Amino acid sequence: MMRRRTFGLAALGAVAALALGACSSSGSGSGSSTSSPTSSTGAVAFNAGITSVVNPSTKTGGTLTFDWRSAPDSFDPGNTYYASDWDFARLYSTALMTYKNCPGACGKTLIPALATAPGTVSNNGLTWTYHIKSGYKFQDGTPVTSQDVKYAVERTFDRGVLTNGPSYFQVLLGGNAASYPGPYKDRSKNLMGLTAIDTPDASTIVFHLKAPFSDFDYVAAIPQTAPIPPDKDTGTSYQTHIMSTGPYEFQSYQLNKSAVLVPNPQWKASLDPSATQLASKIVVNMTMNPNDVDNRLLAGDAQIDFAGTGVQAAARAKILSNPSLKAQSDDPLTGFGWFFYIDSQVAPFTNVACRRAVEYATNHLNMQNAYGGPVAGGQIGTTVMPPTISGYTSFDLYEAASKPQGDAAKAKQELQACNQPSGFSTGIAYRSDRPTETQGAQALQQALSAVGIKTTLHGYPTATYYTNFAGVPKYMSSHNIGIAFGGWGPDWPDGYGFLDELTNGNTIVPAGNTNIGMLNDPVVNNLFTKAAGITNATERNAIWGQIDHQVMSDAVIVPIVYAKALIYRPASLTNVYFSQGYSLNNYAVSGVTGG
């Protein structure tokens, strides 16, 4: 899951900031024109950036400033798990695959980046082969080889050192992947010792899987496949002197404070379809006050909110009440889903009718308001997958959209069917440091009490929510907690990325569990296995829709909203659009211009 941290002190300034007036915006920067990176263009209007490129420009020069309320888990492409980091990483690293540069759903299309073409899969689905483009060089002029890509993947196996990134290679690869400790341990013996990856020549890399996995091109698009020269790797501190292959290289990086990137002279636009080199300097300011970030965007002191999760309440009020500011903003579906789980192992939710009673009883309108309303919160959800995910199929089993205030009569019918006609008692787990979940839990408690389901609220801190409480099945059952709030953003925008960790029976673990519904439905599990062997994307997408339908029928998840975020586009920012690839604005093509 893409992790997006929230900054706890955001609320501190909201009251004061709300009282203040709007600011004018202005841009900065200067330069000359080169070739155009984009095709479709859009006028400056509300939501224009969702489907078209706003403020297209080929102007070079100027300083592009990113402000960030948080800081990277790491800029090391092999050690990061933020969506925004992955988006930004394209400016200094090149994975085998990447997402196409175009707005909206088109941005979900995978294209080769360092590779010459998408992976060639063997007939048995177990071998994926990529060829590397010739001419790619690191910032010091050293040519990139397939061994550099293999090494980059190998080093991610040492999770004691590089703790942050995803584990797909450890899980999917065959050979000695299950026991391979990574190149840092017993270095001389194990360097390039991962047998699941072959490099028959300097431009070819072959991945051997232990079972077919048709989404492997998405895995190859994770920055973990960006090449790293073994002799330049310094483990945890590599993030402070990264060898760039992208359009920019790091000039300086003060950990958790700021970073400055300048153009990489070794980068060739003709080789890299995923990025541009428009600004003459990129500055990233980190760990800033979220309201300060918004004010700086509105004042034109910064161009991009790095987190990309939308402005705070104070700036939102300013933007939505001012037509000209509103015209410079987008409110896209972010690909993130908010929902609550119903634990099918906690009585009486072992009976599907009891779970369905909760589905019907939920007041979706109140829940939507608890999450911030239709603009800041999102659209009422009726399925597990949001509409921006490949494989999404529209359906509404429990009338969440058609009867958003809930259907008490049908809920009571389901309670009869599960032999609990007068209701029952259960617990609700939520993250108490998140106001939206706190209000959501209270709204749910109110709705359920109307049909006789008595609930006790259990608030926990975000940092330990999954590892110690809601993600520990034993804890849930021993404390009679049958409902837990959660959310999900996929590692890649298709059904596997969204559904697997939430609903596949083989993902249930004793701590850090994200299949909190404890769904182990053979129908769902078999559909996942079937999809893994299908290389045709259309056929595979149809299966994701079937899984979603089955999960909703099993009633282990109650969708709340398909998340939205109000994103402001300063006038000085060029080539702005929202891409469904990383579910963020595309940072790799951004430029800056005057006015």
Added chain:
Amino acid sequence: MINFIIRRLIGTVFLLIVVSLVTFAIFFLIPRLAGQNTYQLAAQYVGRNPTRQAVLQVEQQLGLADPLYLQYGRFLRGIVLGAHYRSGPSVTYCPPPCFGYSFRSQLPVWPQMMSDVPVTLSLAIGASVLWLIGGVSIGVLSALRKGTLFDRFSMGIALAGVSLPIFFTGLIALELFSYKWPIFPNVQFVPFTQNPVEWARNLILPWITLAFLYAALYARLTRAGMLETMSEDYIRTARAKGLPERKVVAKHGLRAALTPIVTIFGMDLGLLLGGAIITEVTFSLHGLGFFTVQAVNNQDLPEILGVTMLAAFFIVIANLVVDILYAVLDPRVRY
């Protein structure tokens, strides 16, 4: 006097050890007593949906499975002798005083804190000069002009200063003087060594915001102290002896009234050096206060432990300085 200082220094070291022990117990012992195991602790510091093997690797790397006395011993040893950490292809040496290894940033804690100290130091010292001069001056003038319009007005402002939280005055200051009328645009810390003018320009708003709160407090305290002192018999005697009023106020009145101010100033400065949390967060200044907030948000126990120790150190040292000053002023406290 030297014996007194040595005794207090020994006491300071002992106090810091107690602080470290209590803090360590709060963050590492209590969660275990509450049922959290080391696997769960390690799972917090590895990416989402990790394999069991990945969690075990992190547990081993961070030494979380070791007995607590061993972990605490390692922590103390690092402060005195430094420590070594496996950072990938090589081993990184963290020289003393090494305050542990951050689980989140995967770097030793001490250098991270030290890079933040100049920010907090710049903020605290600049603001303290402002509030000391401003607060004491207004307090003295108010006391000398008790009941006048000036007294009422300045005490009214002081009441507002005490009442308005920094995150309010700070945001107002930013909105007005940085965004609306960009007199101090784009506030960010510039090191003094890099550009002293920019250093000051960027810190003026945070200084004023922080000093406004403290100056208000000090003005009220000084006024109360001066009113009490100026009604003492020896002031009357000094006046009766024909001393000029300026000397009466400055040498006899203010000097006596300042004693409690000096005490509280030492404590306030010590507290601020440990991190002016709200001011730093409001102005996005990456000092120790900001570092603390980040550490808490990330549940990075070694960072929390490190910053707690450093804050305790500043407060204890400030106390020590105040005690020594007291001993100079009043020899009775030496015994």
